[in-house]
């Protein structure tokens with residue numbers, strides 16, 4: 674098989690197929706970060722945008738992942754689309770998206786999610802559900818009758834890829850692995866043993 678030259682276009686093609694095959698959250702992706710002690714942590718987020726600049730998700734920048742990614746700005750993403758028998762791994766440096774980009778996405782969110790972004794001290798210890806509900810009510814009161822602004826601690830991270838790997842299952846169990854390594858402005862593709 675000839676390896677397609679552009680991994681971003683290839684991702685776009687696979688993602689289109691994933692959206693058709695998977696009714697719920699086809700954009701769910703595991704993101705791994707590394708703590709100050711060198712210990713990795715991983716969780717699922719939703720991919721909200723991607724293009725040649727990178728892969729974007731939104732979160733609380735004071736959360737565990739937020740603190741880790743700001744202190745050590747490298748991440749690994751891992752998509753697995755079972756109906757497609759396809760895994761895509763993306764690695765690279767992490768940047769914070771522009772305020773305009775974050776504002777634009779925040780405005781498109783449901784009001785409940787906007788309120789939640791203020792009310793939730795994501796990843797901090799929560800004493801009780803009541804405590805959380807009281808915080809939600811307080812935020813609702815504060816912004817009653819008006820728009821909910823984007824909290825300063827809530828924004829997007831863009832993973833700027835320097836390595837993208839496509840893994841595709843083969844019936845022989847000798848699966849296909851194509852890795853793309855960034856080479857200046859271009860990509861260099863090679864196969865890997867499965």
Ligand SMILES: Cc1cc2nc3c(=O)[nH]c(=O)nc-3n(C[C@H](O)[C@H](O)[C@H](O)COP(=O)(O)O)c2cc1C
Nearest residue numbers: 698701716717718719731732733736737738739796
């Ligand atoms: C399907 C799914 C989608 C999720 N999407 C997001 C998301 O886009 N942003 C986010 O901050 N957390 C999202 N979460 C919650 C995270 O997995 C995680 O619990 C939370 O961000 C706290 O992670 P941390 O303590 O490592 O920072 C999602 C969870 C699931 C299961």
